[in-house]
Amino acid sequence: MQISQKITEIKMAPAPGKITLIGIGPGSVEHMTKRATEAILEADTIIGYNTYIKLIADLIEGKEIIRKSMTEELDRAAEALKHAQQGKKVALVSSGDAGVYGMAGPTFEMLLQVGWKPPKPNEDGAPHGIEVEIVPGASAINACAALVGAPLTHDFCAISLSDLLTPWVNIARRLEAAASADFVLALYNPKSGRRTQHILEAQALLLRHRSPDTPVAIVKSAYRRRQDIQLTTLANMAECQIGMLSTVIIGNSNTFVQHGLMITPRGYSNKYHKTEGSEGKKTALSGEKAGRSLSRSGLSGWLRIIQEEHTSGVSTAKLAQLYKLPEDYIKRSLLITPEPSSKQ
Ligand SMILES: C[S@@+](CC[C@H](N)C(=O)[O-])C[C@H]1O[C@@H](n2cnc3c(N)ncnc32)[C@H](O)[C@@H]1O
Numbered sequence: 001m002q003i004s005q006k007i008t009e010i011k012m013a014p015a016p017g018k019i020t021l022i023g024i025g026p027g028s029v030e031h032m033t034k035r036a037t038e039a040i041l042e043a044d045t046i047i048g049y050n051t052y053i054k055l056i057a058d059l060i061e062g063k064e065i066i067r068k069s070m071t072e073e074l075d076r077a078a079e080a081l082k083h084a085q086q087g088k089k090v091a092l093v094s095s096g097d098a099g100v101y102g103m104a105g106p107t108f109e110m111l112l113q114v115g116w117k118p119p120k121p122n123e124d125g126a127p128h129g130i131e132v133e134i135v136p137g138a139s140a141i142n143a144c145a146a147l148v149g150a151p152l153t154h155d156f157c158a159i160s161l162s163d164l165l166t167p168w169v170n171i172a173r174r175l176e177a178a179a180s181a182d183f184v185l186a187l188y189n190p191k192s193g194r195r196t197q198h199i200l201e202a203q204a205l206l207l208r209h210r211s212p213d214t215p216v217a218i219v220k221s222a223y224r225r226r227q228d229i230q231l232t233t234l235a236n237m238a239e240c241q242i243g244m245l246s247t248v249i250i251g252n253s254n255t256f257v258q259h260g261l262m263i264t265p266r267g268y269s270n271k272y273h274k275t276e277g278s279e280g281k282k283t284a285l286s287g288e289k290a291g292r293s294l295s296r297s298g299l300s301g302w303l304r305i306i307q308e309e310h311t312s313g314v315s316t317a318k319l320a321q322l323y324k325l326p327e328d329y330i331k332r333s334l335l336i337t338p339e340p341s342s343k344q
Pocket residue numbers: 026027094095096097098099100101102138139140141143144187188189190219220221222223224243244245246247248
């Protein structure tokens with residue numbers, strides 16, 4: 001349904017109300033930010049999915065509470081606008097962060113469709129028009145990572161396996177791109193009662209690029225009463241318990257598990273000796289320097305190498321194949337003058 005079908009105009013409010021989009025973090029009050037708690041306490045009306053309302057039950061006694069089901073995001077946004085138009089302070093609560101697969105997107109889409117603009121302050125400094133504040137929260141990716149070690153210490157991406165609003169082919173392409181580029185992946189919405197095949201498809205796409213032994217963490221209900229953590233491998237992940245409340249973290253080609261901790265190295269071994277020097281400091285490998293790009297595999301070093309290879313007769317097509325990059329990007333790189341290498 002078009003958002004504009006639900007609300008067609010912004011009515012003048014007697015006094016401007018406010019919509020606060022609040023990320024309440026993974027679930028426990030200890031992991032909610034101070035501003036999230038304050039914003040909930042300041043609100044007249046709380047709107048959210050029933051499970052999230054239950055998670056903040058202690059903070060909302062005596063307030064107007066509007067509970068909505070999982071699929072009623074647009075209703076939640078419309079309800080928030082309706083109450084803000086009456087001059088109320090409305091808290092729209094999302095688990096994790098409201099901007100990560102949360103209520104922030106649909107709320108702004110709806111507001112923009114009915115002509116809302118961020119209000120400018122009046123002469124007295126008060127905003128005229130409905131104010132919107134976004135209060136960030138720890139998303140499931142952060143919460144689940146913290147419970148299993150340090151799996152996100154290098155480049156990562158989040159992909160939702162939900163095809164309720166996203167065509168599967170887009171999801172599959174994103175999985176394929178992330179897998180081939182060696183990102184650590186966090187899969188949101190990995191499986192539900194009705195969506196059971198999607199996680200198997202994700203596994204098959206990932207196995208085309210990654211070892212079956214790649215570490216995988218499946219975290220259910222992080223920082224909630226029924227928290228459950230499973231450490232497994234890419235080959236075996238489909239046999240594990242995965243549901244609507246799980247996030248699946250899949251390591252990159254360097255991720256390892258030791259003493260029950262899933263760790264993705266930051267890359268220090270590319271630059272430093274494993275053992276420490278005589279003063280107990282890490283010593284750099286020959287040709288490397290702290291605070292400088294990697295000498296051979298940083299941008300300038302790599303440009304020098306491909307330019308030498310090309311001069312010695314390696315074709316752009318071969319270089320493209322070798323480095324798994326588009327040939328036109330290789331051609332462009334051959335025209336760039338590398339920065340001078342740093343002296344040791
Ligand atoms: C609609 S998304 C909401 C994400 C949320 N806005 C966030 O930033 O975490 C729902 C998905 O988030 C993940 N999720 C949310 N809370 C979680 C938790 N406490 N533990 C594990 N996964 C969680 C699950 O993958 C679930 O299917």
